[in-house]
Amino acid sequence: EVQLVESGGGLVQPGGSLRLSCAASGFTFSSYAMSWVRQAPGKGLEWVSAISGSGGSTYYADSVKGRFTISRDNSKNTLYLQMNSLRAEDTAVYYCAKEAWSNPGGYMDVWGKGTTVTVSS
Amino acid sequence: VIWMTQSPSLLSASTGDRVTISCRMSQGISSYLAWYQQKPGKAPELLIYAASTLQSGVPSRFSGSGSGTDFTLTISCLQSEDFATYYCQQYYSFPRTFGQGTKVEIK
Numbered sequence: 001e002v003q004l005v006e007s008g009g010g011l012v013q014p015g016g017s018l019r020l021s022c023a024a025s026g027f028t029f030s031s032y033a034m035s036w037v038r039q040a041p042g043k044g045l046e047w048v049s050a051i052s053g054s055g056g057s058t059y060y061a062d063s064v065k066g067r068f069t070i071s072r073d074n075s076k077n078t079l080y081l082q083m084n085s086l087r088a089e090d091t092a093v094y095y096c097a098k099e100a101w102s103n104p105g106g107y108m109d110v111w112g113k114g115t116t117v118t119v120s121s
Numbered sequence: 122v123i124w125m126t127q128s129p130s131l132l133s134a135s136t137g138d139r140v141t142i143s144c145r146m147s148q149g150i151s152s153y154l155a156w157y158q159q160k161p162g163k164a165p166e167l168l169i170y171a172a173s174t175l176q177s178g179v180p181s182r183f184s185g186s187g188s189g190t191d192f193t194l195t196i197s198c199l200q201s202e203d204f205a206t207y208y209c210q211q212y213y214s215f216p217r218t219f220g221q222g223t224k225v226e227i228k
Contacts, residue, residue, distance in 0.1 A: 035217075037165075044208065044219055044220075044221050044222045045157075045159075045165065045208055045210070045219040045222075046219065047210075047216060047217035047218070047219065050215075050217070059215045059216075060216075061216050062216065095164055095165070100170070104215075105212055105215070106212055107155035107167060107170040107171075107210070107212050108155070108157075108165075108167065108210075109167050109170070109176065110167075111164040111165055111166065111167075112164060113163075113164050114164055
């Protein structure tokens with residue numbers, strides 16, 4: 001069974017940092033691009049970042065560019081999102097999602113349950 | 122950035138109704154459009170990709186159509202489990218963008 005399990009969320013002060021992880025299982029992790037998508041409380045979905053299967057290509061939303069870094073460890077079947085200089089507007093549920101292709105640019109066919117990030121003093 | 126206008130934002134319907142949700146793009150995206158369903162407190166689930174291809178396991182009462190700038194999601198006979206929020210998403214170019222969502226509620 002294809003499964004994605006996020007972890008690492010929590011409460012952090014403005015300006016702080018957090019690293020999210022997403023453990024993947026049930027598919028050949030290195031063969032697929034991965035994305036992070038977030039959802040602020042009561043709001044819609046916002047794509048955050050994507051990475052190719054090899055890890056060689058990365059993409060970011062303007063709202064997080066320069067503050068967030070996406071990476072992956074294919075030997076551990078794990079996706080990461082390093083979040084620095086966090087702001088109140090980064091408060092959201094963060095979902096890890098598997099993409100349909102090896103290169104970023106496809107649709108997201110499997111989603112994790114999400115991990116909650118709260119940025120507040 | 123490709124902007125998306127999804128309508129309506131709220132749709133009140135009854136079980137058995139046929140419902141349609143629209144998604145309009147600010148520029149053409151060929152057929153690079155997906156539809157997702159999200160229930161409260163749950164992660165989104167893929168329903169349709171490539172504008173009209175049903176994801177494996179998704180009931181045939183769901184269908185998608187359109188290309189270029191105008192797209193539609195249709196539920197032919199609404200079931201109780203279909204009351205949820207639906208999002209369109211373009212994957213033609215970065216940044217990926219989602220529609221604002223359509224909440225389908227019980228009338």
